[in-house]
Amino acid sequence: MIRRSFVAALAFTAALPFAVWAQPPLKVVATTGMIADAARQVGGEQIEVRGLMGPGVDPHAYRQTRSDIVAMTRADLILWNGLYLEAQMEDFFHDLGRKRTVVAVAEGVDPSKLRAHDDYADKFDPHVWMTPDLWRDVVLEVQAALTLARPEAAESFASNAQLHLAELDRLTKYAQDTLGSVPDNSKVLVTAHDAFGYFGDSFGFEVLGIQGISTQSEAGLNRIGELVDLLVDRKISAVFVESSVSDRSMRALIEGASAKGHAVAIGGELFSDAMGEAGTYEGTYIGMLDHNITVIASALGGDVPTGGMNNKLSAGF
Known part of the structure; x- marks a missing residue:
């Protein structure tokens, strides 16, 4: 789980030379479609995203398949929701985190903004994508994770993120x-x-x-x-x-x-x-x-x- 601020990520990359854009795309695996979309919006052409859970798939009951495991062990970055959404996969992600960069992006949301879980006293409602105001925090976590994985593309990620956050503001007003x-x-x-x-x-x-x-x-x-x-x-x-x-x-x-x-x-x-x-x-x-x-x-x-x-x-x- 990454809990570093984006400001810290930018400070880390400030002294680095500009990207060699000929690099192959960063390989990113995301559990839910919502996280995969956030990664695509922020990462743009710098990344290649695979989403594990497609339309109609229930993340509460999902278990990783053999092809999922292969994709994640070959990825540069794995993004998952956390907050006990992918409950069947938590142990796997904790184990994988010892070898790969694995980020629970929803766990970067300020806990004071979260609702208590119905069934678990120490857990929170994981459905943070249901309101654009909370999803903004997740988009910024995705931006920070991508920036740390490919610091030379920080400027591109920042520009893409700001465009997407503006769309989220429009969506909030429409709602x-x-x-x-x-x-x-x-x-x-x-x-x-x-x-x-x-x-x-x-x-x-x-x-x-x-x-x-x-x-x-x-x-x-x-x-x-x-x-x-x-x-x-x-x-x-x-x-x-x-x-x-x-x-x-x-x-x-x-x-x-x-x-x-x-x-x-x-x-x-x-x-x-x-x-x-x-x-x-x-x-x-x-x-x-x-x-x-x-x-x-x-x-x-x-x-x-x-x-x-x-x-x-x-x-x-």
């Missing part, structure tokens, strides 16, 4: 305006698991998940029954499925509410622990959050522009 248009009594977000806590804190939504922070926690019949009663009592008309989590429990909620005479629809599919398909707008961090913000606001009665913030969302979101 504030668009989600702010949702009526106050409709600002309730019901999802498969509690991945949207930071999102709710940032944008004034009550977030209710069937499962806890990890998809590995059990969704008991009692919890589903409680949420069915809540949907009926508060006349909540939309719930949201997630691209990386089975919709079975959400269907049970809808059926339970229907049995009590209350109609609930699926407001849309959200990207929680994984981004969209590679090569699509939703397969980038900006596109992922633009999609989520726009879908949520649209389903809950807000005013949304066609195509989202950048007019790039797929038809029908």
Whole structure:
């Protein structure tokens, strides 16, 4: 884990000569699509990124494959989230860190900004990508890690990072305006698991998940029954499925509410622990959050522009 400030990294590189740009790209492996995107945004042509977890993959349950291990042992830099997101891989990363540079980028976020974990007293909610303000800190950690790995490219990394951070600021403003248009009594977000806590804190939504922070926690019949009663009592008309989590429990909620005479629809599919398909707008961090913000606001009665913030969302979101 790197906890050095970027200022320190720049001080370290100030006396070095400018890069020999003919060097081969820095080989970077990232666990989640969100981290891989941050690395691409900051690293640009100086790096070659492999993301381990593609669309629809649940990082809470993921285990490294043989090809993953080969890629990581050959990489110049390995970036993972940390904060107990990749719980099944933690021991492997700690062992690998004795031989390679391995950085838990989300653990560079100020702990005072983090939410406590539902199930572990000494852990935090790892879903820091759900709000651009927290993700800024992760982008800066990625910048620092790349700079230490290839100091002669520090100026390029810094310039790329500033451009990306400006986009994150635009995204925050779009979220504030668009989600702010949702009526106050409709600002309730019901999802498969509690991945949207930071999102709710940032944008004034009550977030209710069937499962806890990890998809590995059990969704008991009692919890589903409680949420069915809540949907009926508060006349909540939309719930949201997630691209990386089975919709079975959400269907049970809808059926339970229907049995009590209350109609609930699926407001849309959200990207929680994984981004969209590679090569699509939703397969980038900006596109992922633009999609989520726009879908949520649209389903809950807000005013949304066609195509989202950048007019790039797929038809029908």
